[in-house]
Amino acid sequence: MNFKYICTLCLFCLLIIVACKKKEEAIVIDEPKPESLALFKEKTHYIFDKELISDVEEKVKSWNEFFTLSDFLKKNFLDISPSLSLELSKELVELSKVMNDSLRIKELNNKGMFARLNVFYSEALRLQDMSIISSIKAAEVQEQVGKLVSVYNSITMKINSIYLQKDFDSEVIFDESVFEFNEDAEKPFFVPKRPKKQKANQSDKSPYRK
Template identity: 30%
Template sequence: MKYITLLVIFCTVFIACEQKKTKTAINAENDEKYLSTKDEIIVFDSLAPVEVIYKDSIIGWKGYFKVTEDLKRLKKTTPNEVLNTAEELTKDVELMRDSITVEVLNERGMRARINTLFNQSLRLQEMKDIPAITVPEITKQTQGLFNIYRMINTKINAIYEQNDFERELVEDNFFFSKIDSIK
């Protein structure tokens, strides 16, 4: 009798567990049916970033650092989150464009890159209103933002390296020395 009771209890528990597993599987299928591919986390900036070597020279440029923070948040996120934060990113890029306080950086090449970044962020903002937009299109646009931002950082480094080189030439009086001159 004792063994029969244990067998009945064991069978009851076993059957109850099987029913819970099927209910869980059905719930998982229902959840997957309503998930969108735009809700999957994607790493957008997979290329190595270009660090600004002369950060202390651009410390007063608020817009640059706001855009940097926005792009750090967008580095590993979902396409839906990218579309939702596109408006804030556009405002920060506009602030970056309008608030260049460093005179050395206020040149045509830099302004062209910043305007391109602004246009890319506007395009990303407009994508939010397009219902048929796909994840690869969002990914391509977001990757374009990171590429242009990398170009801006490279240009900042190049401008300051050129200034350092010119300053060293003047200090060393390299080209203007009279070593090779004929007296």
């Protein structure tokens, strides 16, 4: 009796194990499929539509690090795939940092210029971060490269505008002789002081009213 009971119990346990195993095999986990590598190989054309004016380029020629980064961008990122963009992101970050740290031109030392340089560096770091994200999409990389190109164009525009404004200010000559100014009106404005009251002599004062 005991032997039959044990055999029945073992058979029951075996059936449970087989049933659980089949159930596990039936469960299919849908893992996200990686984006097609073909999309990462497709090249995108980017437009560098802002160039330094020849006179301005001559004035900033000592800033070699800017021209190094500029040449690197136009050589590699004019027509580039998302895959290659990610590969070159590390070098782009390094060139951007060197460019920012090397700015010594007095005319360009202003908040507007440094704001653009810092934004470019931040966007380059973002592109580099994308290279370690396994789920990144090709379209996201393309969009990020587009941001970098736009910021670069804004840097070029800022350099041009700074020197154009400087040249304009130096050419404007204000000749006051052609105007008839009111000399009194040009004097600093002040409120005339009220005269102090003179104190009466003690001898003039009378203790009695008339």
